[in-house]
Amino acid sequence: MIRAHNITVTRSGRKLVDDVSITLTPGLFTAVIGPNGAGKSTLLKVLCGELIPDTGSVTYADSAGSSQKPAALARLRAVLPQATQLAFPFSALEIVRMGAVAQGAMNPTAEARKALARVGLRGFENRPYPSLSGGEQQRVQFARALAQVPQPVVSGVPRALFLDEPTASLDLGHQIAVLEIARDFAAAGGMVLAILHDLNLTAEFADRLVVLNHGRMVAEGPCLETVQDDVIASVYGITGAVGRLPPSHIPYVLPQSRHR
Amino acid sequence: MALRPAANGDRNRQGVLVLVLLALLLVLACVVSLGVGPTGVGLADLWAYASGNAASLSTQERVILEAVRLPRTALGLLVGMGLAVSGAMMQGLFRNPLADPGIVGVTSGAGLAAVAAIIFGNGLLAPFAMLLGNQFLPLMAFFGGLFNTWLLYVIATRDGRTSTTGLILSGIAIGALTGALMGLMIVMADDRQLRDITFWSLGSLGGATFGRVMSILPFIIAVLAIMPFVARGLDALVLGDAAAFHMGIPVQRLKRLVIVAVAAACGSTVAVAGSIGFVGIVVPHLLRLAMGPSHRFLLPGSALGGAALLLIADSVARTVAAPAELPIGVITALFGAPVFLFLLLGRGGMGMRELP
Numbered sequence: 001m002i003r004a005h006n007i008t009v010t011r012s013g014r015k016l017v018d019d020v021s022i023t024l025t026p027g028l029f030t031a032v033i034g035p036n037g038a039g040k041s042t043l044l045k046v047l048c049g050e051l052i053p054d055t056g057s058v059t060y061a062d063s064a065g066s067s068q069k070p071a072a073l074a075r076l077r078a079v080l081p082q083a084t085q086l087a088f089p090f091s092a093l094e095i096v097r098m099g100a101v102a103q104g105a106m107n108p109t110a111e112a113r114k115a116l117a118r119v120g121l122r123g124f125e126n127r128p129y130p131s132l133s134g135g136e137q138q139r140v141q142f143a144r145a146l147a148q149v150p151q152p153v154v155s156g157v158p159r160a161l162f163l164d165e166p167t168a169s170l171d172l173g174h175q176i177a178v179l180e181i182a183r184d185f186a187a188a189g190g191m192v193l194a195i196l197h198d199l200n201l202t203a204e205f206a207d208r209l210v211v212l213n214h215g216r217m218v219a220e221g222p223c224l225e226t227v228q229d230d231v232i233a234s235v236y237g238i239t240g241a242v243g244r245l246p247p248s249h250i251p252y253v254l255p256q257s258r259h260r
Numbered sequence: 261m262a263l264r265p266a267a268n269g270d271r272n273r274q275g276v277l278v279l280v281l282l283a284l285l286l287v288l289a290c291v292v293s294l295g296v297g298p299t300g301v302g303l304a305d306l307w308a309y310a311s312g313n314a315a316s317l318s319t320q321e322r323v324i325l326e327a328v329r330l331p332r333t334a335l336g337l338l339v340g341m342g343l344a345v346s347g348a349m350m351q352g353l354f355r356n357p358l359a360d361p362g363i364v365g366v367t368s369g370a371g372l373a374a375v376a377a378i379i380f381g382n383g384l385l386a387p388f389a390m391l392l393g394n395q396f397l398p399l400m401a402f403f404g405g406l407f408n409t410w411l412l413y414v415i416a417t418r419d420g421r422t423s424t425t426g427l428i429l430s431g432i433a434i435g436a437l438t439g440a441l442m443g444l445m446i447v448m449a450d451d452r453q454l455r456d457i458t459f460w461s462l463g464s465l466g467g468a469t470f471g472r473v474m475s476i477l478p479f480i481i482a483v484l485a486i487m488p489f490v491a492r493g494l495d496a497l498v499l500g501d502a503a504a505f506h507m508g509i510p511v512q513r514l515k516r517l518v519i520v521a522v523a524a525a526c527g528s529t530v531a532v533a534g535s536i537g538f539v540g541i542v543v544p545h546l547l548r549l550a551m552g553p554s555h556r557f558l559l560p561g562s563a564l565g566g567a568a569l570l571l572i573a574d575s576v577a578r579t580v581a582a583p584a585e586l587p588i589g590v591i592t593a594l595f596g597a598p599v600f601l602f603l604l605l606g607r608g609g610m611g612m613r614e615l616p
Binding site: 045048049050069070071072073074075077078079081084086087088089090091093094095098099101102109125148 | 270271272355356357492495496498499500502503505506507508509510511548552553554
């Protein structure tokens with residue numbers, strides 16, 4: 001279990017995150033939504049130990065997350081950042097292997113191959129990362145995170161996956177594939193926190209939703225309770241959109257998980 | 261270098277193979293460096309000496325081998341290692357294949373201190389010069405390099421984080437300031453000092469003695485010993501500070517360690533051999549093409565390759581215009597700059613190239 005108590009992060013006099021408390025429960029997929037600049041990424045950075053909050057605290061199981069050594073934290077959680085540029089032509093396999101090494105894998109190369117296969121990139125091992133498309137790069141990074149926490153639970157201790165816009169540059173099929181892997185990770189007893197923008201995907205995959213606006217948590221709970229007209233209207237400024245079908249001359253495709 | 265493609269993306273075996281080839285190349289370079297020179301003492305004499313048949317050589321030939329060639333080869337080996345490894349480490353630290361201690365002002369800091377030592381050695385700084393004797397110039401250059409690195413770190417670090425852009429921009433500013441101060445000092449120099457400065461600023465292994473070898477040895481050993489501990493961190497740093505932290509790397513500690521290592525390697529080489537350019541950029545660049553960018557192989561490969569390259573360059577510098585000697589910095593720049601430009605224009609190794 002990962003708990004954040006009364007987190008506040010202030011930069012240049014502006015509160016990026018304002019008194020937010022959040023708990024990641026093993027077995028649950030938690031999604032964070034909100035408009036640009038709502039403090040979603042900042043909150044994720046605080047939770048994964050990258051950023052020390054100005055007030056408040058983060059605890060991993062029983063010990064304070066920010067006081068843990070980076071190497072110890074690396075075994076408890078993996079992070080998928082937003083788009084990553086590389087200056088050096090590492091191969092896809094070499095990138096993913098870094099995650100396996102961070103986890104202390106006995107055979108990091110084999111773990112890396114397994115993770116690449118999980119994200120549908122078998123056969124891409126030898127490709128230089130900079131030559132991959134944006135979506136392929138994103139999936140290589142996701143495979144790196146998976147290689148760092150290959151098991152959702154290790155000797156009773158749940159692991160966490162932090163995903164910052166994991167679907168950002170993916171096509172619809174891969175968006176769903178990536179979120180399915182994340183949901184399976186949670187279903188097997190792990191913790192998942194994902195920042196998402198697509199409310200339909202969120203409603204399909206998330207067990208729990210956290211809505212941020214101007215750094216504050218404005219709603220929290222199961223999707224059925226939080227994706228409501230008043231919440232969406234106050235956060236995004238779009239009224240009456242929940243459950244409304246587009247006019248008949250506009251076709252629409254809602255994301256559907258392949259098996260549920 | 262024609263190597264079989266690593267079709268499965270795993271370049272470990274390729275890395276080991278290239279390291280073995282580089283080690284062989286270095287042995288060859290040492291033999292050439294010991295057996296070549298303007299004095300007529302050649303490979304046959306070297307073989308006689310090495311096979312325990314030293315009595316067949318004249319005293320003069322033995323002195324040339326023992327007191328001239330041997331320290332010079334040892335110095336070239338250590339300087340080459342220091343230059344190439346400091347370049348490779350700095351490029352990893354800044355995530356930029358074009359970064360080099362010469363670019364961020366570490367070399368110029370060491371240079372400024374060395375010039376100050378030459379000019380003020382008889383005046384203002386005479387007490388130190390008297391006290392330290394032959395170690396005066398090397399130590400001044402080392403502390404100059406360390407000071408500039410420290411200054412750079414203080415200026416470019418905010419909230420405990422060092423941004424790459426800040427580091428490079430501050431480095432350029434510090435380098436410009438250092439260059440201006442050096443210009444001021446050169447105006448104050450007399451003719452003899454000017455000649456010293458010119459020769460020193462082009463770089464040379466000419467003054468090699470066992471004293472100099474011993475003064476640089478601890479620095480290079482320390483840097484080589486650090487390599488295994490920073491290799492994984494530098495690999496992770498390629499993905500960015502945050503991703504490296506996520507993968508368990510203590511990023512700020514790693515950066516401090518690498519900065520001190522770079523200052524030690526670069527400052528000590530500048531101290532004993534002047535400023536020799538391009539080794540720190542060309543060697544890691546070529547090696548990335550041959551063995552991939554992973555620092556686990558790149559750092560030891562740079563040590564071997566840098567040493568081999570510098571020994572070969574020095575052998576050329578000694579023989580091509582014999583009995584006169586070219587400054588080695590001229591040789592490394594003559595073939596280093598075109599290789600560098602070729603890499604830049606061909607975009608080889610800039611990330612757009614398929615793996616070998």
